[in-house]
Amino acid sequence: MILDPSTHRNLQSRKRFDALFAILCQSAAxxxxxxxxxxxxxxxxxxxxxxxWKFITSELSQRPGxxxxxxxxxxxxxxxxxxxxxxxxxxxxxxxxxEEFNRRKTKFINIVQLNIANLSGVPSVVYGLLGRVxxxxxxxxxxxxxxxxxxxxxxxxxxxxxxxxEALRAVPKxxxxxxxxxxxxxxxxxxLQVLPNALPGILTxxxxxxxxxxxxxAPLIVVGAASYVSFLPSxxxxxxxxxxxxxxxxxxxxxxxxxxxxxxxxxxxxVALLFINSFAIxxxxxxxAKAKK
Amino acid sequence: xxxTPQTEKAVVAGPEEPRNRPTQKHVSLHLQRRIRExxxxxxxxxxxxxxxxxxxxxxxxxxxxxxxxxxxVNLKDFFTGTEWQPTPEPGHYGILPLxxxxxxITVGAGIFAVPLGLLSAIYLSEYAKPKVKAILKPALELxxxxxxxxxxxxxxxxxxxxxxxxxxxxxxxxxxxxxxVVGVMILPLVSSLCExxxxxxxxxxxxxxxxxxxTKAETTxxxxxxxxxxxxVASFILALSRALGETMAVTLAAGxxxxxxxxxxxGIETMTAYMVNTSKGDIETGSMKYLSIxxxxxxxxxxxxxxxxxARRMVAKFKLNYQ
Numbered sequence: 001m002i003l004d005p006s007t008h009r010n011l012q013s014r015k016r017f018d019a020l021f022a023i024l025c026q027s028a029a030x031x032x033x034x035x036x037x038x039x040x041x042x043x044x045x046x047x048x049x050x051x052x053w054k055f056i057t058s059e060l061s062q063r064p065g066x067x068x069x070x071x072x073x074x075x076x077x078x079x080x081x082x083x084x085x086x087x088x089x090x091x092x093x094x095x096x097x098x099e100e101f102n103r104r105k106t107k108f109i110n111i112v113q114l115n116i117a118n119l120s121g122v123p124s125v126v127y128g129l130l131g132r133v134x135x136x137x138x139x140x141x142x143x144x145x146x147x148x149x150x151x152x153x154x155x156x157x158x159x160x161x162x163x164x165x166e167a168l169r170a171v172p173k174x175x176x177x178x179x180x181x182x183x184x185x186x187x188x189x190x191x192l193q194v195l196p197n198a199l200p201g202i203l204t205x206x207x208x209x210x211x212x213x214x215x216x217x218a219p220l221i222v223v224g225a226a227s228y229v230s231f232l233p234s235x236x237x238x239x240x241x242x243x244x245x246x247x248x249x250x251x252x253x254x255x256x257x258x259x260x261x262x263x264x265x266x267x268x269x270x271v272a273l274l275f276i277n278s279f280a281i282x283x284x285x286x287x288x289a290k291a292k293k
Numbered sequence: 294x295x296x297t298p299q300t301e302k303a304v305v306a307g308p309e310e311p312r313n314r315p316t317q318k319h320v321s322l323h324l325q326r327r328i329r330e331x332x333x334x335x336x337x338x339x340x341x342x343x344x345x346x347x348x349x350x351x352x353x354x355x356x357x358x359x360x361x362x363x364x365x366v367n368l369k370d371f372f373t374g375t376e377w378q379p380t381p382e383p384g385h386y387g388i389l390p391l392x393x394x395x396x397x398i399t400v401g402a403g404i405f406a407v408p409l410g411l412l413s414a415i416y417l418s419e420y421a422k423p424k425v426k427a428i429l430k431p432a433l434e435l436x437x438x439x440x441x442x443x444x445x446x447x448x449x450x451x452x453x454x455x456x457x458x459x460x461x462x463x464x465x466x467x468x469x470x471x472x473x474v475v476g477v478m479i480l481p482l483v484s485s486l487c488e489x490x491x492x493x494x495x496x497x498x499x500x501x502x503x504x505x506x507x508t509k510a511e512t513t514x515x516x517x518x519x520x521x522x523x524x525x526v527a528s529f530i531l532a533l534s535r536a537l538g539e540t541m542a543v544t545l546a547a548g549x550x551x552x553x554x555x556x557x558x559x560g561i562e563t564m565t566a567y568m569v570n571t572s573k574g575d576i577e578t579g580s581m582k583y584l585s586i587x588x589x590x591x592x593x594x595x596x597x598x599x600x601x602x603x604a605r606r607m608v609a610k611f612k613l614n615y616q
Contacts (some may be wrong), residue, residue, distance in 0.1 A: 007361035014508055021510035022420055022556060029421070032484070033432040035477055039439070042451050090340045097337035114605065116344050121531065121601035122594065123538025125565050126351060128572070129590045133354040137578065151507065154347055161344065185326055187333050208438075215440025218540035222572040222586075244442045244541070251446050251545055266443050273438065 001261030043270070047263030055264060060246070064257035069265050071229050075145070075240035078233060080214055082149035083156065088206055090153075098161070100176075101166040102191050120158035127155040128222025136223055143224035146236045151223050155216065156209045163205025167198040200287035203222060207280040211273050217244035243269050315323025348546025355594060358587035362386075363579065371588070377551040377562075379582045380570070385387040386585060390551040390591065394468065394561035395593075398543050401557065402479055402536040403473025407529055411518075417484065418492040419513055436479035441541040448546025460558050464548070469557040475539050479532040486531060490524025491517060527607035534600035538593065540565035564589045 058068025102109050133153030141147035172196050179189035195202075226239045227249045233240040243265060250262035363371070366386045374387015376466045413433075417426060452470040457463045494517050502512040518525065548560030563569070568586045576583045 014511070018508035018510040021513070025412045025416035025420055028409050029416040029429055029484075031409055032413060032436055032480055033429065035480075036432050039443075039447055039451075042447065043443075046450065071313050090343065093337040094340035094344065097334070097341040101334050101337060112341055112345060115348055117605055118598060118601050119344060119348060121534060121538075121597060122351065123540065123565060123597055125538065125568050126355075126539045126590050126594050127586060129358075129568070130347075130351050130354050132572070133358065133490070134350060157347070158344065161341075185330050188331050211438065215438075215442070217440070217442045217567055218544075221569050227573070244440055247446065248442050248541060248545065251442075251449060262446060263450075266446060269440065270443070273440070277438065 040270075043266050046209045046260050047265075047267045050261055050264035051267055053279040056092060060230070060241075061287050064255060064261050067261060069243065069246060069268060071232050072241050072243045072246045072265075073233050073268070075225075075229070076214060076244075078145050078236075078240065079152060079220070079242055080210060081212055082145065082236070083152040083205075084210055086149060087153040087157050087160050087209075091157050091200065091206075092164050094157075095161045095164035095168060096190060099165050100194065101186070116158045116161050120162060124155055124216055125218040125222060128219030129149055130154065131219060131223040141237070143226065144237045144240055145233055145240045148220050148221050148225055148240065148242075149236075151219050152213050152216065155219055156213050159209040159212070160206055163209065164198075164202050167201025167205060168194060170201055171197045200283040200290075204283045204287075207276060207283070211280075213253055213275050214273060214276070215244055215269065217242075217248055221245060221248075310544045343464050351594065355587055355591040358584055362581065362584035366588075375553045377567075379585055384581060386581075386588075388564075388589065390553040391562060391564045391567055391589060392552065392592075393553055393567070394547065395537060395563040397468045397555070397557065397561060398472050398475055398539070398547060398563055399533055399536045401469065402476035403529070403533050405473060405476030406439050406480045406483050406532060406536075410480050410528075410532070411525065413480075413484045414487030414491055415513055415518070418488045419509070419517070433481040433484055436477070437485075439478075441478065441539060442545065444474040446543025447477075448542060452546070455482035456558070464560045465559040466546060466548030466550075466560040467558050468547050468561045471543045471563075472557070473522075474542050474546050475536045478539065478542060479536050481529055482535060483532045486528030487521075487525050490521040490528060493524070493563075494520045523607045523610055527604040530600050530604040530607070534597045534604070537600070538565060538597050540569055544569050548585045564593045 041155065055068050056073065057070050058066070060069070060071055061067035076230070098109060098112065120131055130152060131147060131154070135141050135147040135150045139147075141150070175193045175197060176186075176189045179193045180186065184192070220242055225245055226241050229239055229241050247262050247265045247269065248264065250258040253262075308321075365383075371386055371388055373389065374385060375389050376385040376387050377390045378385040417429060421429065448470040449466065452473050453463065453465060453467060456467070456469055463469070492568065498516055498520055499512050503518040504511070507515070543563045544566040547563060547566065549562050549566055550560040551562040552559070554561065567589055571582060571586050
């Protein structure tokens with residue numbers, strides 16, 4: 001049968017297809033990397049001209065040559081810190097309840113779980129609508145930092161819960177058994193054994209969700225973050241703007257000079273995100289090194 | 294509330310305490326612990342239930358704002374009208390242009406991201422050596438971590454000029470650029486979800502196929518991909534629902550011009566872009582324009598929610614098959 005020339009040709013074409021398919025898959029995978037490189041280069045070429053320390057620390061201005069981004073940076077910082085302070089305790093507690101206190105998967109828990117998964121898929125702009133009705137009007141926070149931060153907290157809450165659950169699940173069951181066999185209560189086992197061991201995983205996940213929130217723009221526009229403030233926000237009730245909103249505004253501006261300002265602001269935002277994410281990478285590397293020991 | 298371990302130890306190991314007989318101190322300590330445990334558990338439970346509350350709050354706010362809108366705008370006109378013109382009052386509210394814009398972006402992004410994402414997932418799971426994987430995966434994660442507004446910038450100032458070189462009549466903001474950048478944005482999602490699905494196919498299936506003489510490509514296309522199909526389809530749906538809800542990139546790159554067109558070189562407006570563009574301006578609370586963003590939000594929410602629910606169902610089914 002091997003000597004039959006038709007089979008031979010058939011085998012050859014099959015092998016050719018095999019090689020071609022491998023090349024196709026490989027090039028598809030590298031498209032992503034290629035795009036990343038092109039994007040970063042484009043941003044750098046467009047934005048490097050404006051970038052200096054004065055750009056970061058100056059006030060906003062209507063003139064492209066003069067404007068800085070400091071109020072937007074401060075606004076982003078406020079929103080980020082407040083969002084973290086609200087969503088992390090709530091999210092971690094919810095994850096502890098779902099993973100630790102309720103190991104039997106009752107029907108109710110399944111519903112909560114499915115609901116969280118679905119919430120994480122709700123478009124961010126819809127959270128903006130919720131925030132506008134709930135926090136801006138019903139709670140009377142107006143267009144303040146606190147209204148924006150609360151909206152952002154609800155937005156990242158599902159993600160925080162999901163990543164924390166994953167980290168908790170990775171801690172072996174024996175840790176809990178051991179601790180409780182030595183007479184600890186369940187909470188003591190969680191606090192003294194499970195949480196410290198899950199901490200790197202939890203931190204990694206939380207940092208990634210926060211960095212997602214920093215880049216998020218739509219819900220803050222809907223809850224009424226300003227696109228221009230002439231002063232630095234000093235309290236939680238103040239009007240504010242954030243870096244992504246300024247980028248959106250400048251990119252949309254009719255003056256061409258503002259487009260390169262937008263690119264400079266993008267560089268600042270991306271560097272900040274990279275800096276924050278490097279912590280996540282560090283924690284992940286450390287926990288992996290620890291797991292190897 | 295907080296009893297430190299030291300004080301607990303001191304109480305338990307106190308010198309005069311006779312063993313085995315519960316004393317006043319034992320009982321109160323036990324009680325204290327139970328109250329504390331109960332309190333913490335209750336707090337955690339409340340946080341978990343909060344997520345249910347959030348869902349209800351979303352549905353409630355969307356409904357209470359959208360219902361007055363639908364009292365004034367006929368449902369039939371809303372779903373079949375081809376003109377979306379909120380100003381001047383009373384305005385025309387036919388959602389078809391917005392739906393059409395959203396679908397153009399979603400379908401376009403899908404055409405770009407689905408084949409590329411699937412092929413790169415196959416490469417990552419079946420072909421790539423660990424060293425190559427160590428470069429590719431972080432790069433894809435970085436791509437996924439870029440803020441959406443930045444993608445909008447790429448659409449406006451990188452993709453559109455490229456399109457203009459081929460099609461000179463292209464508008465500054467156009468559906469094609471929007472679809473491409475959204476496609477790039479969901480590419481990492483498609484790729485990582487598909488990879489999860491493909492790599493959870495048991496090895497035995499691959500070995501069986503190769504043992505019967507199939508090439509690697511044949512094994513992948515005829516055995517592995519069909520076996521992972523429900524997971525793969527679920528990841529497509531999840532990614533498309535992300536594209537559907539994507540806001541900033543399309544607001545920048547695809548424009549704010551709600552017209553009913555199938556020409557991808559023209560500016561359009563998606564449902565999400567309408568919500569952002571309208572909220573940016575000064576709108577009077579309770580006005581028709583204000584209420585309309587909630588009506589649009591309700592439609593968007595229902596669409597993405599049902600897509601997600603469907604995808605999760607498929608994933609759950611897929612997991613049952615291989616466990």
